[in-house]
Amino acid sequence: MVIDVRSEIMPLKKVLLHRPGKELENLTPDTLERLLFDDIPYLEVAQKEHDRFAEILRENGIEVVYLEDLVAETLDQDENLKVQFLKEFIDEANVKVDEEKEALFKLYMSYTDTKEMVLKTMEGVKYNELDLHSNDLLSHLRDSSELVVDPMPNLYFTRDPFASTQDGAILNRMYSVTRNRETLYAYYIFNYHKDYKGQMSLFYDRKNPFHIEGGDVLNISDEILAIGISQRTQAGAIDKVAKNMLFNKEHSNIKTILAFDIPNNRAMMHLDTVFTQIDYDKFSVHPGILGTLRVFELTRDNDSIKTVEKVGTLEEILSEYLGKKVTLIPCGGNDRIAAEREQWNDGSNTLCIAPGTVVVYDRNTVTNRLMREHGINVIEMPSAELSRGRGGPRCMSMPLVRERIK
């Protein structure tokens, strides 16, 4: 199977990453908010940190594949497909002037190496890179270093544009314009790459009206999927995923979807910023969500879907579904200041690579110590620059294959 993910914790076999590239060097103070960053990372250091992340994964026997390589392989199969991709890409990049669209197309087609072309689509394009001869009013007023195509700085968070589950993926419609552009890459891989095409299920469509993002999707078990209702994911999208998964016996074993209603704010944009599974019976949780959290159970009821609100603490609810007593390890321990600081820097955003083994940011010292005290094998990675994008090791990775639960 090209995609096979039925848990958050079983040994990770294959993972999708994107090495941050020059898209980070097109971030400016004015565009940070729109492009969902809080600061400008130093690219050289961010890349070193990211390379160390990939190295840790390889050291642990995990096959690492890169988004840019898969997209290039897809487009290299057929010249017409490359043209089709570029046209669609340019349409979605919100370029309004026809001459600029044509010049952009020419610029991308001038690359002889498809991977370099793909990286260029990610990086953004400045006005002075286009071969334009127009003499209209707009061209007189353009600043030569103005961006005609925005960069996509969030691409290194491969967790979000789609979510692997069962034998396929939920291909997302994203909350923001900037991130919705990212989903085109996965769309082309899944629909056209010779290894993926026809070999996997798609449980959602990037053109659906409701938004949903991968950081909100947690594979609790082969039969239970948890999805956050958050800043990024709407209840309507969860209803649709439920319809597409609970009735699809051939490709999905999911019998229950648990919807976790978490606060709607930037610090907690996705469920995985406040809650990740780290062992058969242990979760890392940001205590800040516990007061207001509501949990809903969606199951199949003949031809329709039944939704019931669960009563009980998070610990009780998880213990019930997992069939064992669950321990919640608070991010930042019991100190509210440490909890808020470390949650902001993705202290509870762990990437579990085997039961009881997690990759985390080194900077969250309080949370990391506490996980070790609970017997977790904590592997730290450098995080000074990558963390400025507001995502941790789980956000920066999309599992494609995990070992099955025995």
Ligand SMILES: NC(=[NH2+])NCCC[C@H](N)C(=O)O
């Ligand atoms: N799965 C995650 N928590 N991803 C974090 C994504 C961070 C990114 N800057 C955004 O705002 O979209």
